[in-house]
Amino acid sequence: MSSTDIRQMTMLELFRHEVESQVEVLNAGLLELERQSDHSDREALLEPLEACMRAAHSLKGAARIISLNAGVNVAHVMEDCFVLAQQDKLRLRRKQIDALFKGVDLLTRIANAPGDDETWGEHAGKVEIDTFMLALSTAMADVSDDEIAPPATAIAATTESAQPTAPTASAASAERAVPVAQNDGREQREQRDSASPNGVRSVRVSADNLDRLLSLSGESLVESRRLKPFAASMLRLKRLQRDAAQALDLLQQKMTGSDEATQVALAEVRTLMLQSQHMVGDQLAELEMFDRHSVNLSQRLYEEALACRMRPFADGTGVGSGNYARMVRDVGHTLGKSVRLEIVGNATQIDRDILEKLDAPIGHLLRNAVDHGIESPTQRAQAGKPEQGKITLEARHSAGMLQVNVIDDGAGIDLERLKQNIVSRKLSTEEIVARLSESELLDFLLLPGFSLRDTVTEISGRGVGLDVVADMLKQVRGTVRITSTAGQGTRFQMQLPLTLSVIRSLLVSIDNEPYAFPLAYVNRTLELQRDQLDILEGYQHFHFEGRQIGLVSAHQILQKGELRAKGESVMVVVIGDNENTYGLAVDRFLGERMLVVQALDSRLGKIPNVQAGALMEDGAPVLILDVADMLRSVEKLSVSGQLENVRQAASEDAGAARKKVLVVDDSLTVRELERKLLTNRGYQVTVAVDGMDGWNAVRTEQFDLVITDIDMPRMDGIELVTLIRQAPHLRTLPVMIVSYKDREEDRQRGLEAGADHYFTKSSFHDETLLQAVVDLIGAA
Template sequence: MTPEQMKDASLLELFRLEAEAQTQALGRGLLVLEREPRRADELEACMRAAHSLKGAARIVGLDSAVQVAHVMEECLVAAQEGRLLLTPEHIDALLAGTDILLHVAATDAARAEQASQAVPGMVQRLQELLGTPAPKPAPKPSVALPVEPEPQVAPKAQPVAEAQPSSEPKPVADAPRRRASEEGSERVLRVTAERLNQLLDLSSKALVDSQRLQPQLAALQRLKRLQASASRLLDGTRDVAGNSLDPQAQAFLADARRLVGECQQVLGEQIAELDAFAWNAGQRAQNLYDSALACRMRPFADVLGGQARMVRDLGRELGKSVRLEVDGVSTQVDREVLEKLEAPLTHLLRNAVDHGIESPEARRLAGKPEQGTIRLLARHHAGMLVLDLRDDGAGVDLERLRQGVVRRGLATEETAARLSEDELLAFLFLPGFSLREQVTEVSGRGVGLDAVQHMVRQLRGGVRMEQRAGQGTHFHVEVPLTLSVVRSLVVEIGGEAYAFPLAHIERMRSLAREEIVQVEGRQQFWHEDRHVGLVAAHQLLQRPEGSTPKGDIPLVLLRERDNIYGVAVERFIGERTLVVMPLDARLGKVRDVSAGALLDDGTPVLILDVEDMLRSVEKLLASGRLERIDGQGRQSAGQRKRVLVVDDSLTVRELQRKLLLGRGYEVAVAVDGMDGWNALRSEPFDLLITDIDMPRMDGIELVELVRRDARLQGLPVMVVSYKDREEDRRRGLDAGADYYLAKASFHDEALLDAVADLIGGA
């Protein structure tokens, strides 16, 4: 909230800000006091927070909040003075009091009313734990009926007698300023997420634009070299001619040498200036982008609000003693990633408390401390946020899990007996799978780990689970530090650039053609002691096959649990950090694509949705229509090239078919455009030859459909028609035909030569 907004805000709104900050401090301190009930600094901090809230509540006239804060303060003062030793029951009541203080002034009227109704019971509970007798008339207010004359205290008057100037802020509006000073004495301004996204988008485009100066510099350097060559040629001409040139020619030659020299000097100066400008512009653009990105980054601690409290409360509800230890709270993460991490992190923590940590009796029998520990570590690694969550519980009962797999019909007893530990643990991530026999408020519905995996994958990350019997469970989560940029492997597919996010790639490698084998009608290769299926990337993306890579086949290996596939691409362009540009929402979900980006030179690139691609691979395998790939990534040699002839004239069809068959091509025929379109969609062809005037669908419509289809748009097309006017020829070529041949003038060799020009020999 800006200072201008603070001036216009009501006292109640300012109290909400104060309550939010102080209750967070109370919550953290009380969890520490539960472990170390005599820790003086935490007792002092919690007492002051309760005292500040009491004074702030008085100013805004919230009597119920005054009562709760007052009795909480008395409890903490008694602990400070040694008259009371805080127990978990005291902490329960004090934490419940912080909840009431947070909600009593909520904008939601129902929530505020509910909190106010809970005040009398909460005050009585704390007084009973404190051992305080029934309140007597005294200078301090009674929790049931305040004795102090509240109406005599004006909102802007001096604080009441209990509020010490040294411990309570003058106005409540100072709370945001105090929080700003605690964060490094920097002014804190609230900016909408949309503004930050716009700033990051503009800065990323500025960064890309700054890189476009490099090709211009390279072109100027090439021009400078050409001018140097021209100067040398002029010098050579002068040396060869000697004195044989007349004076006028010698003057022209001297002027030409002088002008070339001046051009070289000017060009050299401009290159130096442009080089300096490009370097400075690149640095400024990079700094601008880094600063814009930093505005979106927040410490990992922001996602932990209430998690320690949730772990503690859930443990007590289940009759367990559990504490959460966190390391790496200052690790910087994108705000959007933090927001989306809260739900899966909560699932994992609740899972650890419910399924992992044993009861105090079971831990005592196992020789463990009665209090269980969950440790959460956040760190950066290779441009990713890595979360390691470990508990010191019992781990996973693998035999019980194996029986659960068989009982749910997911595997036979023989198959389940052969499953490895990793394969068994993978079942825990299936939708609806749970080891709980009965559904409770905490678990039993089988949505925990399935939801975690789904949400982590939405963040373009991954989750892995390990366990050690009797020693605990370990969840390893990796997600990008920011969704605004993604580290990717850029490859060429169908002559265009595509990007695989590195987080979803098993590895990249080159495959020698002699390593490809045929297994059950599919092409596979040997990798890590297993056969791996081979799929052409251009077929997956329904793109025409691009240039043929020479030598080994570039492969990207993708893994989903135990399934691994090799995707053949045309070449590796390199590893790049790409600024993510979301696709227009009007496009909906584009199959196999998650977003767009620009390379350093401004070339557009599509960022692939690897999970979607894996589903496309499975569908392609199920269809049985895999293209065969040889050692150079093309269809296997030895197969004759196929030509589709579309013409409504039986005579013309047969003439063309016989000519092409005689040259060694494989030929299929269609009687009109509709018949030809159905044939193209059901079978692969290397060339389409079509007439124009046909029933149901003419040749122009057929060519336009072919050019609009992603899978067929690279198919060579020849039009053979009786219409030989220039406008007819132009109409066919404009529709997308590669060759136009008039029937009136064509002969055998003309047709065959045109076919050979388009697709080569049979």
């Protein structure tokens, strides 16, 4: 949320935000104090004690500002407890830390009371608060594990904290170190916009604002790249002016001997023409410079907007705040286990939306690791392991993906027991289970309702948890893999995209339309020769990484035309994993692109095999394919026996392949006349309505010949021929110009541009044109 939003917040809302940030400090500090409680090094305790004392003091001051007495009382007794520990008058052991954790939870409840009731602590929550006060006082007075007992006066001061306006001496000393927040709420506002520990200022911005910023910056980037074609049109104007100047020079030469007035007029026109040429040249240079700067600025704006969506792994999920560590500790204590959470990769950058979706799955996996993975202290001692179990939560980037691992050093998964559960639940037969691999067996753990617990407890046994993890990963195009080693532990490896906003994609052509495969789900791209394709049990296969992989036409999956094979080879995209791997045959590879994901209109519902949309650099739309959906479509076609034979379809197409001719003319009559003439001779004909349409066609399809007019809107025939000859992969493409105008200069320009033949429409007969086509590319 922005600074303006903060100024519009109520004081209770400000206090709620204050509690959120300070609770993180308290949780992390108490966990550190508990880890250090068995060590005699007091220096190690000073830093977390100071952090906790300051957090409790800040909450006390913030609660006092809004006259929230319940918050003042709870924070005050916690502050006194930390001060006594700082003065070495109280040793914080497990019983004291348990009580202080309850205080942390109570402060959160006070800040988030039902109905925003500021008097909750004095009425509905009074019993709970009084119980906490008594529990903390009792824990402070219990010195059975402490070397030094707190003085009675200190305990009395703590229990009398119901009078918040009379702070204890220890609290007063803390007041001098940490000034109390002022009644105007200025301190809270500043904390929302204050500098972070590394000196970087930060403000809260709403998610919707960030999404709009990213969307607008993406549009700006697309729009900036439209200047290039405009610059190209200016370049064509410059060439036209040059041609006009040459024509004027020729006219002046032919009019040698004419009267002086005519010569003066021609000289004046020539001067104006040169001035016009220079002006266009200067403007073109400025436009090209502006184009470069605009694209660069838009690219930087987009990258900065994208960076705003990226947050460290420690944010949003509670990793940095100690929430997960607190949860692991509490669940472990409930089960009579000592468990420590180690976090690796707090600084790993992840998209905000991914972070929000990760919270619940990580919580499920951590609870599962404590309950199912870590053994009891007795069992660990018998196995020669430390009494305290260890769970590692790791986040890192790997091969363009985010990898989040939850690893425990417990007993591992009992595969024999797992097999028995699978059979007893009638999920498979003994014969099939006996043949399953370890990874296939472990995948049963992800099924809804599946549990290895025979009884239901507060923690587990309901079969809810791991299926939630699998469902979340499907939503964000992620995967989960389970590995286990008997006696050593279990690893859950989640692989997710780094961002849901931008994806690196492989662009392919399918039936002359571009489609995008998210690159993270592409195993390999191959160009297979026909002799590399085999038929096994009626289906096509090819050899890939030591095994046979099924080949399927992407055209059949998308119901878009037929495969157009390139010569004797087939372009293949390999997708899927393990046994569920297939090769999708496409027309062509168009390269890799970074695409800004644009959600499709919700009114369309789920479009089969399509995940989202995006815009190309030139503003053209492209569909991003849903690889998981495509795999399911392949499975359905395979089960129903409807898979088409790509090799056969390609062979038939090749056998019936005819020479392809592109006819470019803005006249419907001329287009149809030439199309019928060529079709009747067996050629396959495609038509384009002008030069721009023709240029787009030759870039996306393969033709054996182009027949074009000269005078057309948007792009004339001379420009089309010039572009074809400048493109490296089109230089050898035969081009024929057919024009109504029988002008020698047009003929000369056409041939100079690179045309192979030039006809005027009034001078050729049907056979003349057809014979020229045969001379250039042969019979159909």
